[in-house]
Amino acid sequence: MKTISAIENDELMSLNENLYDEFYIQELEYRLETDPLAMGGILEMFNQDINITQSDCIGYTSCTGENTGGGCGIHLGCDCVIKFW
Amino acid sequence: MDGIEKIKIFEFDTSNEKKEYLIEFEDRYFEASFFVAHLIKTLKEFPALKEAVDVFRGPKNQKYSEKEFMGLIDKFIMPILESTKTKKEDSLLFKIELVSKKQVEKFSNLLKYLFRKYLIIVFLSIFLAFEVLFVIFSSELLNLGTLNIYFVVGIIGLMLVFSFIHELGHASACKYFNVEHGEVGFGLYLNFPVFYTDVSNVWKLPKQQRIIVNLAGVYFQIIILNFIFCAYFLTYNNFIKYFIIASNIGLLSTLNPFFKFDGYWIASDLLGVANLRRRSREFISYMFNRLFKRNIQRKPYLLMMKKKEKIFMAIYSIVVNFFFAFYVFYIIPVFLYSFFLIFPNNVTQLVTSLSNDISPSFNLIQAIFTQLLFFVLIILLLCKMIIIPLIKQLLTKRS
Structure with a gap:
């Protein structure tokens, strides 16, 4: 049971x-x-099926099956003009 | 008291269970309780301190001594009068004015008539019909085919114009409701480049009108899109198709209620909570303090709200804090990790192709440009939000 002073304190508080x-x-x-100027988003729209960021190919022209295992990575059938590694 | 006569008091439309007041001083706005508004009114009516002390009654008809009364003035009136000494805080990391208030007014005075009810209904109905037709009759909607750099630059240029029209929408809505708007500018919010319009004066409007001002940018874009849809259905031009898709994405992104885009202000006005972001954090820290039985200094705003709005505010507070935690602790670190992994390789490819006299592909240039831009923006954000405050804190500690 609360004392009177405790109740008073509660009330005062x-x-x-x-x-x-x-x-x-x-x-x-x-x-x-x-x-927001969604420029990044707009540019992404135009990012086609090629993901250059993961590739070590540049300037690919036509597509053949030969390059797929030779460093062209995901660019199946891309003809590498120049390879890095 | 110097400056007290410049303070203006308005009724403030919020979801607080008790009536709140809007205090305007110079170009600053404050949300205040009835008794603070009453205190200001008393001081304006009775400039002599003794008289004011005699007349003023607080909650439960409480009377105050001269000393207590001065204490109230120090705590609740002086921060208003001294507010102009400090820089106005905003959410942009930096901003520059592009078009002055006066120049924007030339457009907003003319365009304000577009907010007549019948025009809104007509434009929105046409837009909805066009959107449905666009989805039905645009074969291979997301097949974007082959594009060249001129095409992309054209789309970006048009999007910039489109964003500017969006800002004119906010300004024109202010004019329609007879409040002054500010300038249109360019700034950086978090890591997003943005156009902005200063519409701080709309705090004076009722909630419903504030929401119309918030939606006005999207409304203006919809008006323009109606004409663009006409052009598309006459020509079936690919360039126009891409522009329509990009615009639709832009419209949706601006309605995001978590970042401080239009969607945030819509959420703030729908919930009837000013300073929504701060108050959603306040609620979470209150819950933590309760959970860990820490000292609670002040009841969060949420607990003072009307029942229905309180539920929505609680949901918003939880979701927005999770969203920001996800953004700061996952999205940004993952981007930085991928950046350091991929970017050097991309630069090497660019340099190698250039040194071999081969023009680099557009994809490579685009990847380098967007990654670098996003990286710079994140670094700016980190500097402004963490590094600079940290250095300042260290310097003040030393001094």
Whole structure:
């Protein structure tokens, strides 16, 4: 069972909290309506079936099956003009 | 008290269970409780301190001593009056003005009439019909075929114009509702290059009108897209088809409610919560403090909200914090890892092809350009958000 002073303390605490809650201000954020320039996304659209980033081929011209195992990686059938390694 | 007469008080349309007020001082806006607004009103009506102390009553009709009253002024009024001494905080890492307010006004004054209700209904209906027809009649919609560099540059140029029209939409909506807009500019938000319009004055509008201002950019793009759809159905031109697809992707990305694009402001106004990002973090830290039985200094805003909005706010807070955690702790590190793995190889390919007198493929140049751009933007973001604050903190500690 709570003592009277404990109850009084509780009451005082909650009253003070309520009083504090009644006063507040907060600065509102600067309202900038932003529109992302999705250039990366647009460029990605044009990224065709070739993923050059994982290739060690450059300047491939026509496609044959011979190069597939010789360092052209995922460019199945690509004719490597120059290889790196 | 100097400056108090410049403070303006408006009713603020939010989801708080209690009535809130909007305080305007110079070009700053504050959300305030009834008693802070009442305090300002008292100080404006009774400039003599003694009189103000006698008249002012706080919650439960409480009377304050002169000292207590001064304490209230220090805590709740001085931050407003001194706010202009500090730089206005925004979410952009840097920004530059492209078109001044006056120049934008030349367009917004003319275009504001496009927000008449019947015009909105007509343009949206036509757009929906065109979208359906586009999906049905554009064979192999996502088969983009062979493209050249001029084609891509053309699309990018048009997209820039399109984004600028989007910003004019926000400005024109402000004019329609008789509030002033600011300039249109270019900036960097996180690692996204963005166009922006300053519409801070729309805080004064009711929620519904604020949402229309938020959607105004998309609405203007939809109007332009209607004409582009007409051109497409007359010609079935591939260039126009790509532009329509790119625009649709752009429209969807701007409605993302987690990053501070249009979608964020729509979420903020729908929920009736200003400073939505800060308050969604506040709720999560409150939950952590409760979980670990730490001292809680202040009730989060969410607990002061009306019941229905409170549920949506709780869901938003959880989802947005997961989203940012995923972005910061997964997307960015994975990109950086792949960058260091792939980029040197790409540069070597470029150098080798150039030294062998072979023109590098467009894909290679594109890969190098986009990877480098994204990397630079991430580094800028890390510098601004982590490294510079850290250095500043160290310097202040030393001094």
